[in-house]
Amino acid sequence: MIIAVDGPSGAGKGTISRAIAQHFSLKHIDTGLYYRAIAYKAILEGIDLKHEDVLVQLVDHITTDDFLLPVLRAETIGNAASKIAVIPIVREQITRRIHRFCQEIALPYKGVVLDGRDIGTVVCPNATVKIFVTANPDVRANRRSMELKILTQQNSNDILNQINQRDERDQRRIVSPLSPASDAIFLDTSELSSLESCNCAINIVLNYLSTNSGLVQVTSY
Ligand code: DC
Secondary structure, eight states, rough: OOOEEEOOOOOSHHHHHHHHHHHHHHHEHHHHHHHHHHHHHHHHOOOOOHHHHHHHHHHHOOTTGGGGOOGGGHHHHHHHHHHHHHHHHHHHHOOOOOOHHHHHTTTTTTTTTEEESSSSIIOOOOSSSSEEEOOHHHHHHHHHHHTEEEEEEOHHHHHHHHHHHHHHHHOOSSOOOOOOOOOOOOOEOOTTOOHHHHHHHHHHHHHHHHHHHHHHOOOOO
């Protein structure tokens, strides 16, 4: 079973993906971490983000241990990741690594939940269920500010600007832009709590399973 969860930053993809993974005993893969880890390494090693051939080599050197670095969560790294994400050869190499990783960790899990920007469209176009998570930009900026423990209005406004810029870059890039797959189910979390968002997403998967297995599932939470 492959569940694809796409959407812009701060919409709730990560929380929702983790909840789906836990509920259905699947492995969760946050694909943004690949882009963030490369951005961080590039900054650390002083590599110009224009040096595509050097950046692509970094892809093979990142390990899942790199994903544990708390610094990867910083907004500056998210922005740098979004700049790296426009480079086609880097995207291709990351997609290859994600496919390899899925195959390596497939056992003992029943499947995977991947979250990102192009999972339903490019990484796993044949995913079992595709969910496109959205929320309005103000809500997303507020959530991000709370996550980063930002308390002043000025800093919240900065976060909103950064989120808007990042979304625009992610949506406008030529290769694998952030966009819903034609068969994705939309989940707008603007008015939902974290728990409600997770329950909605789990219900989307349960509904899919019940209509496709002939079984009747209980879908109330
Ligand atoms: O999901 P995130 O905020 O950790 O992602 C950071 C950046 O990485 C995001 O702005 C765009 C890029 N990204 C991507 O292009 N494709 C993905 N599948 C995941 C992330």
